[in-house]
Amino acid sequence: MAYRIECIDVSKRFCEDAPPVLKEINWTVEPGRVVGLVGASGAGKTTLLRIIAGLECCSGGRVVLSPQDSVDARRPTIGMVFQNLALWPHLTARRQVEYVLGGLPRRQRRERAATVLKETRLLPAAWDRRPAELSGGEAQRLALARALAAGPGILLLDEPLAQLDAPLRGEMLDLVTEVIDARGVTTVLVTHHAAEAMMLGDRIAVVQDGRIEMEGAAEEVFWQAPSLQIARLTGPLVRLPRSYFAEKLVAFNQGSAAPAAREWADDECIYVRPQQLRLVGPGEHNQWKVADCRPDGADWRLALTCGSHRIAIVVPQAAGIGQSVAIEVKSRPSPDRLLR
Amino acid sequence: MDPRALPPINRSGAARRFRGATAGSLAAILVTALLLAPLAWAWMPEGSAGPARVTVLPGIPWKTLAVSLAVTATAGALAVIIGAALAAALVLTDLPGRAFWATVALVPFVCPATVWALGQAYCYGSGGLMERCWPAAWHGLRAFSDPRHYIATCLVLAGVHAPLAMLIIGRGLGRLQHAGLEAAALFLTPWARVRWAAGAIRQEVAAAFLLVLALGLGNFGVPHVLQCPLYSNEIYLRVANYLDHAGAMQAALPLLAVTVAAAAAIAWAERKTAYVQAHPAPPPARVRLGRKAWLVGGLLTAYLAGTSLLPTAAIIGECRSPGSFLKVVSDAAEETENTLWIALAASLVACLAGVVVGSWVGRSWRVGLDAVTMAPLGVPALILGLAYLRFFNAWLPAGWALVGSGPLVLAMAARGWPFTTRLIVAARRRIAPEWQEAAELAGPGSVARWRRIDGPMILDHAVAGAVVAFVLAVGDVEISHLLSSPGSGTLAMRLFTFLHFGPTHVAAGLSLLLLALAAAPVIVYFLLTDRCLRII
Numbered sequence: 001m002a003y004r005i006e007c008i009d010v011s012k013r014f015c016e017d018a019p020p021v022l023k024e025i026n027w028t029v030e031p032g033r034v035v036g037l038v039g040a041s042g043a044g045k046t047t048l049l050r051i052i053a054g055l056e057c058c059s060g061g062r063v064v065l066s067p068q069d070s071v072d073a074r075r076p077t078i079g080m081v082f083q084n085l086a087l088w089p090h091l092t093a094r095r096q097v098e099y100v101l102g103g104l105p106r107r108q109r110r111e112r113a114a115t116v117l118k119e120t121r122l123l124p125a126a127w128d129r130r131p132a133e134l135s136g137g138e139a140q141r142l143a144l145a146r147a148l149a150a151g152p153g154i155l156l157l158d159e160p161l162a163q164l165d166a167p168l169r170g171e172m173l174d175l176v177t178e179v180i181d182a183r184g185v186t187t188v189l190v191t192h193h194a195a196e197a198m199m200l201g202d203r204i205a206v207v208q209d210g211r212i213e214m215e216g217a218a219e220e221v222f223w224q225a226p227s228l229q230i231a232r233l234t235g236p237l238v239r240l241p242r243s244y245f246a247e248k249l250v251a252f253n254q255g256s257a258a259p260a261a262r263e264w265a266d267d268e269c270i271y272v273r274p275q276q277l278r279l280v281g282p283g284e285h286n287q288w289k290v291a292d293c294r295p296d297g298a299d300w301r302l303a304l305t306c307g308s309h310r311i312a313i314v315v316p317q318a319a320g321i322g323q324s325v326a327i328e329v330k331s332r333p334s335p336d337r338l339l340r
Numbered sequence: 341m342d343p344r345a346l347p348p349i350n351r352s353g354a355a356r357r358f359r360g361a362t363a364g365s366l367a368a369i370l371v372t373a374l375l376l377a378p379l380a381w382a383w384m385p386e387g388s389a390g391p392a393r394v395t396v397l398p399g400i401p402w403k404t405l406a407v408s409l410a411v412t413a414t415a416g417a418l419a420v421i422i423g424a425a426l427a428a429a430l431v432l433t434d435l436p437g438r439a440f441w442a443t444v445a446l447v448p449f450v451c452p453a454t455v456w457a458l459g460q461a462y463c464y465g466s467g468g469l470m471e472r473c474w475p476a477a478w479h480g481l482r483a484f485s486d487p488r489h490y491i492a493t494c495l496v497l498a499g500v501h502a503p504l505a506m507l508i509i510g511r512g513l514g515r516l517q518h519a520g521l522e523a524a525a526l527f528l529t530p531w532a533r534v535r536w537a538a539g540a541i542r543q544e545v546a547a548a549f550l551l552v553l554a555l556g557l558g559n560f561g562v563p564h565v566l567q568c569p570l571y572s573n574e575i576y577l578r579v580a581n582y583l584d585h586a587g588a589m590q591a592a593l594p595l596l597a598v599t600v601a602a603a604a605a606i607a608w609a610e611r612k613t614a615y616v617q618a619h620p621a622p623p624p625a626r627v628r629l630g631r632k633a634w635l636v637g638g639l640l641t642a643y644l645a646g647t648s649l650l651p652t653a654a655i656i657g658e659c660r661s662p663g664s665f666l667k668v669v670s671d672a673a674e675e676t677e678n679t680l681w682i683a684l685a686a687s688l689v690a691c692l693a694g695v696v697v698g699s700w701v702g703r704s705w706r707v708g709l710d711a712v713t714m715a716p717l718g719v720p721a722l723i724l725g726l727a728y729l730r731f732f733n734a735w736l737p738a739g740w741a742l743v744g745s746g747p748l749v750l751a752m753a754a755r756g757w758p759f760t761t762r763l764i765v766a767a768r769r770r771i772a773p774e775w776q777e778a779a780e781l782a783g784p785g786s787v788a789r790w791r792r793i794d795g796p797m798i799l800d801h802a803v804a805g806a807v808v809a810f811v812l813a814v815g816d817v818e819i820s821h822l823l824s825s826p827g828s829g830t831l832a833m834r835l836f837t838f839l840h841f842g843p844t845h846v847a848a849g850l851s852l853l854l855l856a857l858a859a860a861p862v863i864v865y866f867l868l869t870d871r872c873l874r875i876i
Contacts, residue, residue, distance in 0.1 A: 086774035102784035
């Protein structure tokens with residue numbers, strides 16, 4: 001059964017003199033939704049997650065965990081994957097999962113444990129090993145299996161993939177997505193990798209300075225961040241000094257030198273998503289020289305120079321790009337064009 | 341139904357932990373108060389029930405105290421050096437059979453101190469094994485010996501307590517993995533590496549020194565057997581020769597102040613030394629010895645042969661014959677039985693009390709609280725026995741027969757309890773908070789949580805604590821001498837009597853029997869379960 005998570009005026013202060021870590025957060029996660037909680041280090045996202053789990057008490061407000069059909073008022077089982085996994089060092093993989101199923105008869109417990117371990121694709125050879133004998137990926141799968149074993153109403157993931165390398169992280173993300181979709185469990189994922197949250201989550205909530213500053217669909221959060229700080233948290237940005245536009249080194253759509261009112265900017269620079277940059281082929285304003293071109297995964301990373309200026313941009317393909325190019329900034333998609 | 345009408349299901353975790361902490365703290369305070377109440381009582385003004393003072397002794401012998409301090413401090417420094425060398429070989433290197441070496445290195449501590457000192461005397465003393473084998477060479481060496489046996493006492497005290505230093509410093513060396521051992525190996529010169537390691541484990545070194553100081557100062561068996569006039573002997577004289585219990589308690593005050601302060605200072609020295617991480621970590625990389633393993637193994641063998649094997653051989657040699665030893669064993673059957681059940685009961689009580697108090701103290705890092713729980717480590721057994729004697733004399737003036745060996749068991753448990761508590765505190769602090777949080781979230785109740793998660797994690801240390809309490813109780817002379825009820829004498833008491841008044845072969849036979857009872861089961865158990873290194 002999926003549960004709704006409702007934070008009502010939740011605030012947290014670790015000691016009287018210290019500034020609050022969370023400031024009157026009002027936030028709801030609908031049953032069965034997967035929400036990514038994104039924010040910088042120290043923003044308060046892990047604290048919020050721990051309050052939801054019941055591992056911390058809040059200084060003010062309350063958290064209500066209510067079942068989807070509003071009939072069953074039992075305390076929900078909460079599954080949690082800790083950042084450092086917190087696998088009990090003295091128990092084998094199978095025993096870790098069986099411990100969570102403590103209330104069941106022994107035989108049933110073994111069967112359920114085997115089912116969950118298979119679901120998270122932990123190879124049977126690893127079932128009787130202790131955490132220190134497991135590889136990083138196996139330990140991660142075990143932590144997920146343990147969190148899912150009791151059929152939780154709420155699944156909390158605290159930066160579960162932070163310690164994995166990129167290929168393993170992608171593999172685990174696929175696994176987590178598959179398992180969560182299959183179970184339909186309400187899930188909160190805490191991460192500082194916006195891309196992870198966007199891949200996994202239906203919605204993204206951005207935590208900053210103890211507040212949830214923005215919440216929305218992944219695309220909305222990515223393109224419509226209300227401030228530069230939030231834009232930085234939700235994806236990569238390319239920094240373009242305003243002088244580039246004045247000197248016509250970079251132009252906006254249709255050759256305009258003036259940025260649109262809603263661009264992310266500070267006094268000196270304009271910030272755009274890499275996806276907004278477009279290289280324009282040979283023409284009259286081809287001041288930028290391609291100094292370097294290297295593969296970046298499936299894309300290409302180009303280093304462009306113009307006098308003393310240098311910027312790096314990523315393009316899907318390098319073929320057909322001349323030695324000198326012009327850079328154009330496309331407008332951000334308007335809110336009505338975003339997928340909801 | 342409005343979901344908001346549901347009771348808030350949240351935030352019970354922290355509240356539950358708080359309630360647990362309160363119940364745990366109450367239990368811990370109660371246990372501590374019960375075990376230490378006699379000690380507090382001992383300095384109360386004497387009532388009519390108190391034993392009369394027979395004679396008035398001169399004031400406190402400050403000079404003896406100063407000499408005792410000097411001897412014990414030197415022994416502490418020696419023990420730290422030996423312990424550090426042993427720990428380095430066992431923790432940092434890939435020496436083959438490390439669990440075996442670690443266990444064998446524990447022998448001096450698990451062997452009763454009286455027996456140990458007697459073994460050293462039979463081996464290296466006047467007319468001992470060495471003198472009989474190499475009379476000329478040994479006479480030359482003994483010419484340097486001092487008439488009051490300060491050097492011998494110092495060496496034996498260092499040998500007895502070196503295993504403790506090894507355990508404490510070994511824990512510090514294990515921590516080096518987290519302090520950048522590999523980086524130090526890469527970037528530092530060998531000398532700089534040694535200085536860096538010494539700096540990184542200075543807290544453990546200080547703790548080991550203070551512990552040896554506290555235990556050594558209060559040690560009665562070693563100086564008594566070696567006839568070295570240290571302060572603990574002064575107190576014993578007042579108790580045994582002058583029957584002046586109150587005077588002995590007064591004379592014990594300066595010693596107690598030093599030992600308790602040293603024990604409490606261990607808490608300060610050891611503050612924040614534990615390093616826990618909940619992320620599964622592979623076993624640490626060790627220094628490859630290669631062919632040097634022979635050299636290190638040879639040095640270890642030589643040390644253990646010199647301190648353990650030869651003295652044991654000397655004791656066996658003094659037994660005359662197997663028949664004579666068996667006669668001694670059969671004569672001491674009743675004492676053996678008494679010793680075993682009293683030691684078992686005392687170790688059980690000490691272990692349970694240690695688990696209760698240690699589990700509570702280990703939850704937090706409060707130096708003050710640590711100091712309070714460490715302080716009883718510094719209470720010498722003689723003073724503890726005396727305090728219990730005065731307490732039960734006051735409360736049960738004519739009722740000793742009613743309680744049988746109860747006071748003795750309690751006093752022995754109170755002696756072993758600080759060790760058990762300390763070990764449990766160390767184990768408790770190695771449990772990462774996330775492990776407990778994960779167990780709490782997983783659902784099973786607190787009993788299941790204790791049985792499956794907390795219990796197994798502190799099991800090694802609890803067993804080690806029980807073993808220490810058992811060994812201390814088996815070899816105890818001081819407490820049983822004062823508190824044994826008629827007919828419940830112990831082996832150590834019998835040995836003590838024969839040391840003074842009996843033939844040597846009987847004392848040697850009893851020593852061998854005590855050694856077999858105390859050390860052998862412990863060594864076999866540790867070897868079979870490979871626990872020693874895990875305690876480090």
